[in-house]
Each structure stands twice: as structure tokens, then as C-alpha cells.
Amino acid sequence: MASLRLQGLTKRFGDVVAVHELTLEVPSGELVALLGPSGCGKTTTLRMVAGFDVPTRGRIVLGDRDITADPPERRDCGMVFQHYALFPHLTVEQNVAFGLEMRGLRRPDVERRVGEILERVGLGGLGRRYPRQLSGGQQQRTALARALVISPRVLLLDEPLANLDAKLREEMRFYIRSLQREFHITTLYVTHDQAEALVLADRVAVLMNGRLQQVGAPEEIYHRPRTPAVAAFIGLTNLLPGRVTGRSGERLVLETPAGTVRAAGAPDLREGMEAMLSVRPEHIELDRPGEPASRDGVNRLRGVVQERTFLGSLIDFRVDVGGGVLLRVQGRGGAPQRVGEQVSVSFDTTAAWALPRREG
Amino acid sequence: MSVAEATVAPARPAGRVSGRHLLILPALAVLVVFFVAPYLNLLLISVMTPSPRAAYLRVLTLDNYARLVRDPFTWSVVWHTMWLGMATTALSLVLAYPLAYHLARSPRGARGALMVLVISPLLVGVLIRTYGWMILLQDTGLINQLLRALGLRTVPLMYNNLGVLIGLTHVFIPFMVLSIAGTIQGVDPELELAARSLGAGAWRAFWRVTFPLSLPGVIAGTVLVFVLTVSSYVIPSLLGGFTVLTIPILVVRTITELFNWPGGSALAILFFAITLGALWVYLRLAGRTGRTT
């Protein structure tokens, strides 16, 4: 196995900068998810790694080899395309054998390895079918088998689950994860689906407008976003503007339009700086006012319920906490608060996360 | 491995860049050498001096054009050609539109079969189809045999404008159908339903909704058929006999029978100019009515 390193990768299409100075490492055997909204440059990045687009600047290093200028066929990257790109005129077996034939393997070896991998992905017995005779999930597994059978040094996946229905998508997530672990293959996984990225990846790289926003373990990305854009993109969150006015132990003290709040925060935040406060709806609790007084380590604000939406297992509230701030709060199903009711809103100081206002 | 930052785009291997252009080169060469160059040569010869002893003299002159433009005979042939073009275009439009409408609104399976009926005549050589018409139209042909059997007078159907018109219309209907059917298919049938629910009869719903929306196809089709008609040679010469003279026929005679290359070339160039001019006028008129309706 080999690590994949992107160094200062930049791609311009005319005046449009699709990818800007992207530096990223996929360590050997790890799965890194490249996550971002559509048009953020993630697919362009993948295409540059595969050799379909030529970078304007920067380098791509696989293991100890610079592959920036290599043609696609000499890169040893297995790729699974968004629409699978299975050859419609070839059977499943012939599709999977294609890469091995290109490598000049002898017929018996090709047959043996194709048989093994088809067995492994659960397509034994379907080898004689044509792609159009397969279900979406089977096509997906054929594409995976075709990419894996050549024992590539790196596996590239371009939104591989985007064309499956919701239930199958969830199943395939775990399936891909287990295959990747088993083959212990360095993997770059492009997706716009944050849940997919969080479930699958060892590390998540968030890309926006062609710029890398943050790289980290899924939990770090979720709980400790480095920019407001990342916080807003990953999961649901409430973002409140504020100013750092001091420190209280390990916590920062922020003045927000809704009142004073204590919060954990990025280490580079100092007193007097403009900040953004992120509080996730599921971390906020609603009580009737006057119930158990403020404990240490808990922020408490007063508000009025503006909207109440029933979502089944959850109830979605919008609470006006003053200063023009509407907080989104998720209460358990059966939460008794009504529209117009006075409530108290509370969340742990560790659940509130302050980050610098300026985009990073 | 050197870790110095690469600042320039890695160059593609040179072979790949020039290699792909080899794809277009042969076709381009054939077209430039054997299509563009011959026409430029034609243009050049049209300003050379005719000579009874050689193909032409290398003396530049505009006399060929001046002679053509001053000769009323030229204009009678031009007028005849344009008249045939307009009459054929109008007739094929009237006959082709119902066909196109029917084709576009047929269920998918039937459409394939109908397409076969429309396209097949296109693939039978013009000469063969003309021959078919000769069997039908000549004085002793099937139609006149029928008239005689019914005790009626026979009608001259061939070696006149009527025969040419029938033959040309027959040849160009498929082109008209194909141009129009595409746009009708793009018109949502529900629009007509909407018009009828608002109180329009079938005819008015068609005339006020579908027809205006199919105009782009009608314009494309009429332009195509007009151009093809005024350029045609076989049908006017076989079905028209010696009575029908069009510009292409005159060009061929001037060059292959009178051996007047400069004069024939000038007439050919004049033909292009007149055809383009006629199209320009037509498209302007079409554009104007398109805007007012």
C-alpha cells in the first residue's frame, strides 16, 4: 500500500478556479472522505488524481512516485465512477477482467482472480450477465470488483452511492467500509453526503469553493468545526454572532445578542475578537421557566416558543431568545411546550463551540 | 525524489496533443482541396475572358457578369427557376404538414413504421423515382390510359411545368416532413387540450397554438426545400423535356455544350448570389411575421 499526497494542487478552467492550493495526505490504508457541496471542486480533485484532468499547478505523489504527468493508464488507481461506467457491451466477467487483460495477465490467472473477486463481492453466478441485467446494488458491486481486482495502489470513489435508494445506500456504506478495511487499501472517497462521510471515513476533508476548510477525524469535524461554513455544512446547527469578552476557567465568555454565554472555543480565539457561536439543536434542552436553577457548566437563556413542528420521534422548536435570535431546538417527541409559551433554554458550556468569525 | 514545488503545469506528452488532431486532418484536407478550392477556382474563372480557341484567356474582366445581367433571357430563366422553387416549396408544405403532424402525434411504435414510409423514398435514387413518374405521366402512361378508359380527354402531364412540379414535390416532401415533425413533437399536446378546454375548436386550437409553435420547423423545412429545388437538375431535365429551363440546366449547357467556361462559371456564381438573396428576403419576412403573430 502507498500513501497519496496532494501538494498545492490547483486547477483553473479559464477564469474559474475549481481547486485552489489543495494540500492533503491520505495515509497508507486509510479512507479519507473529500466532503463538500456540489461544485466545490471535489470531483475535479479526484479526476486530477486519476489523470483525467491536468492540474494547473501542484503535484500528486503516490507512494514515492510523482504521478502528476503520468497518463491515466499508468497510475494504478482503481476508480469507481458515479454512474459506475460499466462497459455495456461486456458481461460482468468481461468488465472485471478488463483491467487484468490490459496488464497482460495470462488467461487462467485472469479467470481465477475474476472468480475470486466476484465471489467476494457476492456476485458469484452473475458473471455472464450484462450490466443492464443487474440491479443498482449489483452494478455498484461490479464496479467495486472491477476497481479492486487490479490491486490498485489507491482506490478512488466518486459519489459511489449517489444513485442508490436510501435503504440500499445505508447498507452499501457499511459494505464499502468493510471491503476497504479487508483490502487495507488507501482510499479517497468523494461525497456531498455528510452522513456518509462521517460513517465511512477515518478522516474527513471539507472542501468549499475549491479551498480546503478543515481536515480531521469525523467527531472533530462535527463537534469542533474550524469555520462557520463547516459548522453550517455538517449537520444542523444554530450560529450566533458574538464577541469574546473574557475567560472563565477553560471556557470563553461571549457576549451575544441573546445574552452572555460560556463556551468551549478554538485555541486561537482571544479576548476582544469577533466570534461565531455554534450550538447544535440536539444539545439544547427546553424547560419551563423557574425549574431547577442554573448549575455550573450550563448556559441558560429565556425565550418564547415561536414555532413547533412535529417530526415523529422529534419535535422541532424555534425559540425566540431575544436580540433577534431564533434558536432551533430539538425536543423529544411528546415535549409539552406550546407556541407562545415562556420557556427556559439550556445547554452545556462544552456543547457550545466558539470559532473565529472570519472565514478561514 | 525532489520535493521542489512544481510551479508550471506538467506538459502533456507532445505526441498526444498533435496526435489527436490527425483525426480531423484527412477529412479537412479532402474538403479544402476538392471542395473549397474548386469553388474558388470557379469564382476565379468567372472573371476570365472567354475564348473560342482555349478554355479561357487569363485576362480579368467583369464582362461575363455584365452580359448575363443585361440579357433578358437570363432573367427569364432566373424567374422560372425561382417560380418552380416557390411553387414546389408551397406545395410540399401543404402536403407534408399533415404528415408531419400525424407522425409526431403517433404512438412510439407506429412512429417507427411511419418513419420507414417517409424515409424510404429518399433512399431510392432520384432517377428511379423520376422514371416511375414517367411511366405514370406520359401521354400513353397509366393516368392517361385511365382517362381514356373513362372516355375523357387525355391531359399532357409531362414535358411541361406540371410534370416538373409533381416530380419535385414528390422528391422533397420527406425533407419537409422531417424538418417539421421534430418541432411538432416538441410542442406539448396538452397545450392543444388547454386551448380546447378554453373553447377553441379543433381547427382553431391547431391554428392558434400548435401551428405558430411549429413555425421554426416550417421555416427550416421551406428553406431546405427551396434550396434543393432551385438546385435540382435531373427532374427538370427529364420531366420537363426541352420546355423547362432552370439555372443549373443552363450552367451545364453553357459549360459542356457551348464550352463557355467563364460564362457558365459567372452564371453559377450569380445563381448562388440570387439564391442567398432570395433566402435573405424570405428569412426577414418570416422573422417579421413571426414577431407580429
Add this chain to the structure above:
Amino acid sequence: MLRRGERVWLNAAVALVYAFLLAPIVIVVLAALNAGAYLRFPPEGLSLRWFVAFAQSRSFTRSLAFSLKLAATATVLSTVLGTMASLWLVRFGGRLRTTLRILLTAPLAVPGILTGIALLIFFYALGWGKTGFGGLVIGHTLICIPYVFLITSAVLVRFDQSLEEAARNLGASPFATFRRVTLPLIKGGVISGAIFAFVTSYDEFNISLLLSGVGNTPLPIQLFDYLRFSFDPTAAVAGTISIAMAVVVVLLTQRLVGLESLYMGGG
């Protein structure tokens, strides 16, 4: 949408136009199979005597063979050149795309008879005189290229390029990718293009009229000369052969690419 009564009128009108379209073609076949020298009502019975007459006519069989040889040559040339050009134009056309598309289809837009004249004069100017077979091949290739180009382009536009990327990704060189993936998938379009080219060349009249000479007479020119003096049904046999060919072509094209793509698919 029409109600039943309205539909009857439309169908009647449409049937009449179809009858008009097919009449001369049917008549040619009937004339070839008719026993008499003239088509008459009632017909004088079926006979193959005109087919025999056709087969025994030296001038007809010679020009039939010549036409087939000419069409085959022009088909090979125009199919290769047209397919290559459409590959280039669809993939890498860039800024020149529109201009080149117009140039490649231009031979269809200008009168064939004038192209014939221009070529005739051009060949003389080059000192080639009547070039016989070579000149005819050039002229026919010119007329056939647009058909191949248009039909293969229609197929290529719909071609999913990620299939080629997948092949490259699996280690195939550009050439291997073309041979193993692209070509098998666009084969239908290329074959239809070739078939159209063949029929176009086989039936081509205008260019042949000007460029053919003694000993180099394609069938349509032979027929043209024949029809000026005689109506005897030997000509109808040649027509019937051409019609049979057209039927085969239409059915093949319908199977391979679908006729609708000829006016819808190209976009």
C-alpha cells in the same frame, strides 16, 4: 389532440399523401415484373423477362459493376474520414467546432450539379483532364462524408465518456480504449453511416453526370441516357434493384440506431 371524427379526416389526408409518396416506387417494381413492354391495365401478367434482359445487357451489367465498385470505394473512404472527423469534432472541437461542422456538411447544402461543374473545371485546371475512376471517387467521397459525419456524430454525442475514462483507469492505452470500448459501442452509428454512404454513392447522379467518361459510366448515368430514348422496362429492373437496396438500408438503420435519431438525436 383530436376527437375521432377529426382524426378520420386527418388520416384520410395522410393516407393520400403516403400513396403519392409511394406511387412511383411501386410502379417501377410493377413495371419490372410486368410481362408487357408497357404497363397497362389490366396488367399482362407476371414475368421475369425484363430481369433476363437486364442481365444480358452488357452496358447495364458493366455499369452496375462499375457503380458497385465506385460505391464501395467511396464508402470506405468517407466512412473512415467522416468517423474520424466526428470523433474529433465531438471531443475536441473547441472554438472551431461550428465552422468545421458547416464545412463538413457543406457538400450537402450546395447544388451537386455545381459541385460537379466546379470539380470538372478544377481537374482540367490541374491538368488531370477527365480523371475517370479517380475523379469520381473524389466527388462521391465528398458527397458521402456529410452523411457519415452526421450519423456518427449523433451517436457520439450520446456516448458516455466516463466509459473511456474507466478503460484508461484500468490500464488501457488510448488506442486500446478506442478498439475495446469506443468502437464496439459506436459501431451501430458507423455502420449506418457507411450504409447511407453506399446508397448515396450508388444513387448519385449530378457529380457522375459531369465526371464520368467513356468506360466509366455509373448505373444512374447509363439509365439517364437510356431513358432519353426508350421507356422499355429494362430500366425498371435497375430501379427495382435500387429499391430493394433502399428497403434493406432502412430496416438495418432502424435496427442499428433508430431512424428518429436522424432528425431528433443529433440535437
